[in-house]
């Protein structure tokens with residue numbers, strides 16, 4: 001449970017209080033008047049609630065499931081533990097090309113145990129609840145519904161906020177209306193992080209970041225994996241080169257990739273799922289649905305405070321304000337569904353609530369990383385987005401295997417760096433860094449985009465030899481070609 005709330009360590013590494021003096025339930029009436037009600041304690045809400053409580057406000061945090069939210073229990077952390085294990089397997093399999101002989105017998109039980117013991121405490125949030133209450137927060141277990149300005153109902157208790165409400169209720173897996181799907185025992189991310197044995201075969205519906213990451217994990221642990229993607233390429237949010245790269249790598253690893261293949265119907269007979277796509281049918285023991293996320297605003301009662309309950313997300317201004325006395329942070333705002341965005345927005349909301357001012361939200365350099373091998377990191381605008389926005393651009397691209405470090409690295413060196421230059425201002429407005437440690441290489445590009453570093457400056461500095469990030473210099477040179 002890391003990188004969430006104000007805590008950047010696992011729950012085992014904290015020193016939680018033994019008791020939760022401020023914990024109340026929906027059926028208790030104590031402490032129903034409060035300064036701020038925080039609805040949903042994922043990374044965004046947990047950060048806001050803890051920071052405001054530490055600042056001395058009376059904060060009531062409401063959470064029906066697990067304090068910490070999607071990231072530590074069902075998302076980032078368990079999936080990255082899976083990826084770390086799968087990458088170790090892949091590296092071991094590369095030994096024959098570079099260093100001798102190797103053999104590896106994958107054992108999922110180690111991954112399953114690590115997720116249970118180190119990441120999720122067996123999906124128990126006691127440590128996180130204690131951390132919040134230890135900072136003076138008042139915790140309510142239950143789903144909240146806004147019933148009017150400053151009012152939230154949980155069960156049969158109404159809580160009243162003097163200063164306001166923060167909505168940080170995140171997203172749920174979006175299940176597409178595919179004929180037959182609803183009646184089957186398909187998995188979502190919340191199921192797959194809990195599996196104790198890898199399936200013999202797996203169809204993944206959705207070739208975005210979550211689908212792609214998990215496809216590679218399970219394939220490396222021996223599952224026969226097929227990805228079914230309705231659009232013409234994998235990672236549709238990213239540059240086309242990224243999707244093509246990942247498709248090539250996946251195919252080489254034995255993952256079947258079906259593109260332009262919207263699922264038309266799903267059936268389940270015995271131990272077999274059948275997914276009908278186009279004229280064909282794909283079969284597997286398990287089906288994972290990873291087709292995006294959805295926000296359910298009507299159930300939150302947002303209409304009672306004048307917000308559009310049919311909207312896809314809650315619209316906020318650059319201080320996270322959605323209405324008078326209402327702030328929203330995280331996935332529910334639709335500004336990039338990442339833990340770092342939830343916490344970034346959380347910080348802005350906290351400053352606004354406390355009247356501290358400071359910088360407003362700036363989304364010009366939002367980083368995103370798909371943790372496949374190779375990793376795909378990107379920031380700012382893609383080439384297509386930049387053209388659509390009317391920028392006059394030049395594009396530079398270089399292949400990682402042709403760089404000194406990529407060539408030395410050899411096995412597993414696929415990747416590229418692509419930069420988008422705004423020719424009028426002479427600054428980068430977007431970049432993609434795919435390759436080994438592509439997400440780390442991205443950091444230099446993120447600074448360049450965010451700080452609008454003149455491309456002349458980027459070109460006039462030495463890049464350490466032979467690093468992966470040195471390939472940025474080649475991508476910049478390619479702007480002139």
Ligand SMILES: Cc1cc2nc3c(=O)[nH]c(=O)nc-3n(C[C@H](O)[C@H](O)[C@H](O)COP(=O)(O)OP(=O)(O)OC[C@H]3O[C@@H](n4cnc5c(N)ncnc54)[C@H](O)[C@@H]3O)c2cc1C
Nearest residue numbers: 040042043044069070075076144169170330331337338339
């Ligand atoms: C498989 C997977 C992998 C991911 N990997 C990464 C990654 O590597 N990096 C990254 O940055 N992001 C990643 N993400 C995304 C990341 O998990 C989310 O962006 C992040 O959790 C969003 O935080 P949040 O606070 O907005 O919402 P959430 O984490 O969704 O938390 C919202 C909370 O609100 C609660 N809630 C809902 N309704 C109510 C209600 N009515 N009343 C009270 N509480 C309510 C929910 O129970 C939940 O706990 C991943 C997601 C998935 C699914």
